[in-house]
Amino acid sequence: MMMDDDALDRALAALPLDEPPADLQQRILARTVYAPRAALRGWELWVIAIAAALVGWFGWVLLSAPHAQERITDTLARVIAVSGLDSMNTVLWLAAGVSATWWIVQLSVPDRRRRIEVR
Amino acid sequence: MGLALAVEPPPVAAAPVEDQALIAATLAGNGEAFGELVGRYQRAVYHLAARTLRDSTEAEDATQEAFFKAYRALHSFRPGAKFSTWIFTICYRLCCDRLARRKRLSGDELPDRADPGAGPALLAERNDEARRLRAAIDQLPEKYRTVITLYHLQGKQYDEIATVLNLPLGTVKTHLFRAKEQLRKALTT
Numbered sequence: 592m593m594m595d596d597d598a599l600d601r602a603l604a605a606l607p608l609d610e611p612p613a614d615l616q617q618r619i620l621a622r623t624v625y626a627p628r629a630a631l632r633g634w635e636l637w638v639i640a641i642a643a644a645l646v647g648w649f650g651w652v653l654l655s656a657p658h659a660q661e662r663i664t665d666t667l668a669r670v671i672a673v674s675g676l677d678s679m680n681t682v683l684w685l686a687a688g689v690s691a692t693w694w695i696v697q698l699s700v701p702d703r704r705r706r707i708e709v710r
Numbered sequence: 711m712g713l714a715l716a717v718e719p720p721p722v723a724a725a726p727v728e729d730q731a732l733i734a735a736t737l738a739g740n741g742e743a744f745g746e747l748v749g750r751y752q753r754a755v756y757h758l759a760a761r762t763l764r765d766s767t768e769a770e771d772a773t774q775e776a777f778f779k780a781y782r783a784l785h786s787f788r789p790g791a792k793f794s795t796w797i798f799t800i801c802y803r804l805c806c807d808r809l810a811r812r813k814r815l816s817g818d819e820l821p822d823r824a825d826p827g828a829g830p831a832l833l834a835e836r837n838d839e840a841r842r843l844r845a846a847i848d849q850l851p852e853k854y855r856t857v858i859t860l861y862h863l864q865g866k867q868y869d870e871i872a873t874v875l876n877l878p879l880g881t882v883k884t885h886l887f888r889a890k891e892q893l894r895k896a897l898t899t
Contacts, residue, residue: 594894611756623781624741
């Protein structure tokens, strides 16, 4: 006997869905919302990789130039002389400045605006 | 005839507004909202994958992959669209990829594998009418099988089925007509 269209529709509507494994939802959530966040995003990795490649290339260009070692040593000595880093006084003042900055950064200044809002 | 099966409505008829709210909450960082979406649709998505692939292990993988892709692309979900149609579309494309890969590996015209779950329990339930219908659906060619599965999941919303399958509406109706014809023949006693 041939089945009519309505009977087939009813049978299809009544057909139970396949039962997924009990832990499927947990596995899906573990891969999505509970997945550990990556420390860096994709584009950040690209930027870092490109920057590293550029630094590497620039370093290679510098080091492969003729008399590279002497030139680099000369340049560094000139920079130290011009900036005054060969003087003990300058180095001491620089150290004091860096130290003071570090201590100021460590101080926790109360947020005045927030206190006003709370009141 | 007389397929008097336990009536259980397809669980896909959730209100789109609620889905939209859950999507918005997920995008705002509420993981439980996505858990609710998964709970709501995982069974239907798994069913679509299982019927299309006819392999429970691959269906599990495809379901996981579909939700993973949906989660990553949730920000691109078009407001006003139906989440069910979207997730079914993702799942169906993944199933097509898997079928194509299977075809490449095996070289079969229609690469289908027997479900490894078929064992003594299945044999014992051979007389079960739901099993008969399911077996008849499994015998359909892939394009008819998917249409009839989506017809089961989405109800009579042909346009949604056409969206998922990326087929013209007329083709969906033709496929459905032929699928039903074949099912009727298979179920005729």
